[in-house]
Amino acid sequence: DIQGFIFDVDGVLTDTAEFHYRAWQRLADEEGLPFNRQANEALRGVSRRESLLHIVGDRQYSEAALGEMMARKNRYYVESIQTITPKNLFPGAIELLQELRQAGIKIAIGSASKNARTVIEKLGIGNLIDAIADGDSVALPKPAPDLFLFAAKQIGLDPDRCVVVEDATVGIEAAIAGGMLSIGIGPATRVGAANIVRPNLIGVHLIDIQAQLKL
Numbered sequence: 001d002i003q004g005f006i007f008d009v010d011g012v013l014t015d016t017a018e019f020h021y022r023a024w025q026r027l028a029d030e031e032g033l034p035f036n037r038q039a040n041e042a043l044r045g046v047s048r049r050e051s052l053l054h055i056v057g058d059r060q061y062s063e064a065a066l067g068e069m070m071a072r073k074n075r076y077y078v079e080s081i082q083t084i085t086p087k088n089l090f091p092g093a094i095e096l097l098q099e100l101r102q103a104g105i106k107i108a109i110g111s112a113s114k115n116a117r118t119v120i121e122k123l124g125i126g127n128l129i130d131a132i133a134d135g136d137s138v139a140l141p142k143p144a145p146d147l148f149l150f151a152a153k154q155i156g157l158d159p160d161r162c163v164v165v166e167d168a169t170v171g172i173e174a175a176i177a178g179g180m181l182s183i184g185i186g187p188a189t190r191v192g193a194a195n196i197v198r199p200n201l202i203g204v205h206l207i208d209i210q211a212q213l214k215l
């Protein structure tokens, strides 16, 4: 029986990817580093540090300079997410969260972002969430299973009772590594390793998921 759901945030519940992209682009422009929307695709679900290392490529920076750039990007990002409202929730998200809640399913957040809590509050869904695992919860980022295992523990469930909902390849890998079931949101080229693949959350119902997961 499925007893818990663990939701990624960016790309699953809302499109913070656009805000991340603009903040990274601004930083890259200031540093004269090559970056564009296409390069940004590789950063989906990837931690802040790994994202920066990807953008700087071969260019050498001191640890202090890397830290300053991460802080600067985050300032741009945090400033931009202040505009988030419940209207920024992806279609189908609130319906699914409410349905799961009513069915007595535990709901956790499993996001790589250190800003996940702010985003959840701005989206107005804090009352539907039982626990938040974010970028400060564990040391190893996705594809390591640690973040999702931490989330499962927070809601008091064994990993095999939990379904992870993710849009990133690294996120599906993390779910599999943690012994969890998964729903991939997006194209099969990205999330094809998930147990179920859907383009978005529209029309996703618990009863269908339970039926499809009885593999």
Ligand code: B16
Pocket (backbone or CB within 6 Å): 008, 009, 010, 011, 017, 020, 043, 044, 045, 046, 047, 048, 051, 074, 110, 111, 112, 113, 114, 115, 116, 135, 168
């Ligand atoms: P922060 P998710 C991820 O969120 C984003 O997809 C990724 O682009 C970002 O770099 C990462 O969070 C870290 O975010 O800089 O705010 O700590 O998809 O895991 O919800």
Ligand code: MG
Pocket (backbone or CB within 6 Å): 008, 009, 010, 011, 012, 044, 045, 166, 167, 168, 171
């Ligand atoms: Mg994501």
